[in-house]
Amino acid sequence: MKRGYYYCNSIAIVFFFIFCILTSILVLYCMFGLIFPSPINDFLVIFFGIFIAGIPFILIGALLSALVEIALSPEKIVSLLPKQRFLKFFSVALLGLVLPVCECGNVPLARRMILKNMPPSLALTFLLAAPVLNPLVIISTLVAFPQEPMFVVWRLLASLGIALIVGMLFAYIPSPHLLVKKLQNHEDHVHGDSCCHEGNHVPKSFSRWSRFWMVTRKEFLEMCGIFLFGALLASSIQLFLPQGFANQVVSSEWLAILLMMLLAFIVSICSNVDAFFALSYAQVFPMSSILAFLVLGPMLDIKAIPMLKSIFRWKPLLIIIALVSSLSFLVSMLYSLFS
């Protein structure tokens, strides 16, 4: 977790400096009462456009995660799973429909479910599927791509398929080979803390509703911070990426897919709002690469690796990364063939 913390802090430092530069420019303009030239105005309109479109979904996501945090027990979830093998995997993959937590929130939940005797392969299926197969993500993707309902279906089916395949493959590996040795229960751990913010624990002395509002607040602001970083990157690329480079990338579909997968891995944007982020690339990059971004991003990114490392050993984790990346690439290529 410590390494993950440093990863996140390095991103945060870069983000901090970019923000400071942007803020200084804004201060200067406001101080001298100048009219913003078109490039700055357009950059800010796109930047805040992405941010504003995402705010309601970040807020709903924060409220729901807090609700899951205070109202659901992992024991209950584990006891409700069906007995038949495939049904068990399938229902775990669809668990996000009733537990709409994003990729940050589902790791603590998955850890606790493993501690309550859920097989790690099932927990892995949940970890990979839940960030996309949840109502909030479905709605936000539909809102962002209102003209492309089939694209949304592709996103959902691709995520479901990859989660089931990877999870069922890992069912053949015994748990001790998969899990880290010290998978300990942290009952106080709240959603969001595990991402980059170790040590932000909610005191047990707080009442249930105090905890609810506190988790919501923290979750909302932390997600806003990461989302603003993503919006900053998206608006910069959209406005300042040289047309020649964009044309070169777009001319080769597989290159565009790989590039968007890399971007998804780096920006680590929350699945609740990643569709708005991806939207800004949809005019330049082919839709297959946008699909790659939306399928891979919620499953794997810089922020998720340290969190997954808190559950899985390095070797299985590297296999998960390779499998998920290859399958996402494959699905995106299939989309380009059939759409």
Add this chain to the structure above:
Amino acid sequence: MIRVVLFIVGIFLAKISWTGELAYFIHPRHFWLIYASLACMPFLLLFGKDSSKYSLKKNFLLIPTTALLILASIFQFSPLTSFAQKNKPMMVPQVPASEYLRSRRATHFSFDTKQRTLFDWVTIQSFDPEPLSYQGQEVHIQGFYYKDDENRPMIAQYVLNCCAADARIIGMFLSEPLDEAVNTWFEVEGVLEVVSSENGRYLALNVSQHKNISTPENPYVTR
């Protein structure tokens, strides 16, 4: 500190909603989502306690985020201008010089062509791209002055599906440049004519009169 940042987020949302600038950022059909989020802010601000263990040092992103939001609350935004189109491809209906095109989907519109908006003209042309079909028709539209990559003058508008990030430009060529600054909004009247270039034929508006207008409340075409 958390509550201060939340308060500023609320102020920013309230400001853009109150001034109408919200229309510059997102599609009007999503306005209610922003109003609902704004209505939730007091609950987030007022209810529950905060843990003293929440460290600002570890969440220092909050400081630049706050500063940016404060300034965005003060700053007067304007709609997207031609700069936002710089690195993007633009669809211009252009047909081969030697071939007369006739779309099977094409139809005759009996209503007054002066009633059509810029978006109507672009939509109709996508169904029937043959420029000769429109030659001599009267046009009365509004948009902002724009010059494409080849410096050809146009009257243009942005189309929005969701938010400013997906804005794409549509436009109609003008046969002669106007004595106006790029990005200035104006209303224009004229007659359509066919212009031939080395790449083919396209429609252009021969302007008979134009007048400057202020930026509309909703400057984008929203679908």
